[in-house]
Amino acid sequence: MRLREALDLPSLAGTRVVAGMVGLDRDVRGIHAIDIPEPSLYVTAGQVLLTTGYAWPRDERLQLRQVESLVDRGLVGLGLAVPHFFDHFSDGTRTVAERLGLALLEIPWEVPFAEIVEDVHRAILAEQYRVIERSERIHRELTSAASEGATLEELAGILGRLINRNVSFEDREGRTLASYRARDVVDDAMGRDGGHRCPIQLGGHTVGTVRITDIVEPLTELEYRAAEHAALVAALKIAHQRELSVLESRLGHAFVASLLEGTFDPTPQAIERARLIGFDPQGRYVVALFVLEESLPIDRDAFLRRERLVHNVRQRMEDLRLPRLVSVSHNHVAVVTREGGIADIWHKREHLDVAVIVGRAHDGFAGIRESYREALQLVPYRRRGVVGYFDELIFPRVIMGDTEAREPFLRALFAPLESDKHGETIKMTLLTYVSAGFQVRETAKRLAIHPNTVRYRLDRASQLMEQSFDDPDTRFRLQFALHLLGAVHNEDGTIL
Known part of the structure; x- marks a missing residue:
């Protein structure tokens, strides 16, 4: 619990804070009454020290040295019973404590230290029990969501509601994958570099970040742990998605390649597998070729550029809830999608170095082969950063003497x-x-x-x-x- 919250306890109702207000937001781990010389030898970080002043130095220089020593030990607050041995903290002590962020408390003499210690320890135990219960709930709900196949958007919502904070999941480049707003606040760090970031680690590499953007109030230890657990669940989710993506990619690539090459055998089993990856045998499809301006054979850098293009196209199709029917050959990425789908997939600002050419829409398995053949005819007429459609390019092709375009x-x-x-x-x-x-x-x-x-x-x-x-x-x-x-x-x- 924070020292500010401890001061709300009945036994500390008459206590005055005379310095170090900034220290009131620090966590209190314990409270002890010590009236012996050199009390710094017997305190640990996060504690509050109570003293009657009986053994407190009378020399102000020794008082200041004592305060500095206690701060070095990580003391959160110092409570002095007044008036008896001292009427109040000295001005010099208050000045040093203010500078060092140590909260100085003046407690009425008539309040027994035993009552204060009991109240604070009881409150700390209650808070710890509440934290344990809340921690178990966070762990249970995040783990349950992961086991039920929740999306990152749903995970962000669960985490945000549990800690009542604004939360986002971001990829390695800082782009938002999912987010949840628990409340509107002026100092929300969304869209800036602020907020608490917890890395999502997979195979020793950072693949993303869990970011708590609502930082108006300091995060508690529980909220830090909640972010870490959410990062672990997100890592498991991403690993599972990658595994499914690899399997789907292999199956989809082989299926699309067989359609484009005209080798697909429409057996009942093959058609069933095609349906499982989202293909409708009675649907109307176009084939689009994303052409990278790379010489053949492609080198390592070109290969990496092609893989990024494939990843971006597949991610865009997933966002649009389109079947990710993609095949790769040399510097071509072939995409099979519904009629009109390329306009939704294409992003000029992301594909300035890529030419896209699109065959006409046709029905069924054989139609995809025909659309692919039409797209290949357009390769010599491609323009970088532009989508070229078969019907739009027929007349220019005829004028340029393309005999295949005449009919x-x-x-x-x-x-x-x-x-x-x-x-x-x-x-x-x-x-x-x-x-x-x-x-x-x-x-x-x-x-x-x-x-x-x-x-x-x-x-x-x-x-x-x-x-x-x-x-x-x-x-x-x-x-x-x-x-x-x-x-x-x-x-x-x-x-x-």
């Missing part, structure tokens, strides 16, 4: 027309319109139909393709497509 470009451009039962007629009219310089009357003349019919077909094509034929970019793409198709007009105006 996907034409298919993507005209595929919407196929949904209409007159799609072929609409397509022929549109291509004729393009070859006629986007002139309706010239188109009608070449097709030998009424201009209104041409306008109707063009309006229908515009609706299906969701494109405006007045847009210069759209016109350029259509003219380029006409060139690729090798469209020519025969004598009666039809397209070959």
Whole structure:
């Protein structure tokens, strides 16, 4: 218990603190009445000494030397019964005690020391019993949480509620992994370098920190021990997560690699294992390649950079509750995720030195192989720090003479027309319109139909393709497509 709390006991109700107020927040481990010369020989750290003044030096220089000697022994407080042998502590004694942080107490003479000693020792024993009970509760609840697979966020909440402090779990770089706020305080050390830090040790290495940020009131010994126990539980949790991560990574890597290589055998057992790691056989997925700008074969530094990238991507996918379907090959990290998932995984500020290229979304096992093939086609067109999507890069690839991009470009451009039962007629009219310089009357003349019919077909094509034929970019793409198709007009105006 703290000396400040001891002064609230009935036997010390009339006691006056005349110096060393700072010492009131120190812990009291015992209290003794000693009235013999050189009492410093018989006290230990954390004790309070009571004296009637009978053996206290009369010479002020000896008094000061006595105070300094007691402070050197770790005395918390010095109580003098007044008035009898002394009316009060001398001014010099008070000055030295104030400087050294020793609490000086003036106790009414009529209060028996035996009563004070009994009260304080009873309170200390009660406090120790309370601390033991609380310590057992902290140990029990943290250990139980660990055995039940609690997350770090839940562990932070349990610890914070048990000690009524603001708590955070941080990784080795100081980033917050989980936190709990028990109360709002002005001097909270969250976000700064303050607070008490207890290292999380794993295999002789520091992997993180348990940090108590609410330090307005000094931490008790119990709270220090609670932080240490929480660090131990967190270490066990992290070790377990790493073990699961390694197993999941091995299984996930082999599974994803087999999908990308087209060697996956969809047996019932294999499909069941795929479901266990979060893959939906009926789902719609894209394949993204995170490409490190490293020469092959990669050296040790490049290998470490790749491993950090894999760790960051997997951690981000875990935070988003996405299946961590990741495979690694040379300077490529392949990620299989749901349609639209890359936008959530990608963080430009974290991947400035990485190019990301994404295939189109496809269904099922075979679709992943196709998306991967599309992503590989984009490798020569990658840009560091930028996400490149297959559909967005088709036209630039065609312009640059990529023959593999021609068919996907034409298919993507005209595929919407196929949904209409007159799609072929609409397509022929549109291509004729393009070859006629986007002139309706010239188109009608070449097709030998009424201009209104041409306008109707063009309006229908515009609706299906969701494109405006007045847009210069759209016109350029259509003219380029006409060139690729090798469209020519025969004598009666039809397209070959």
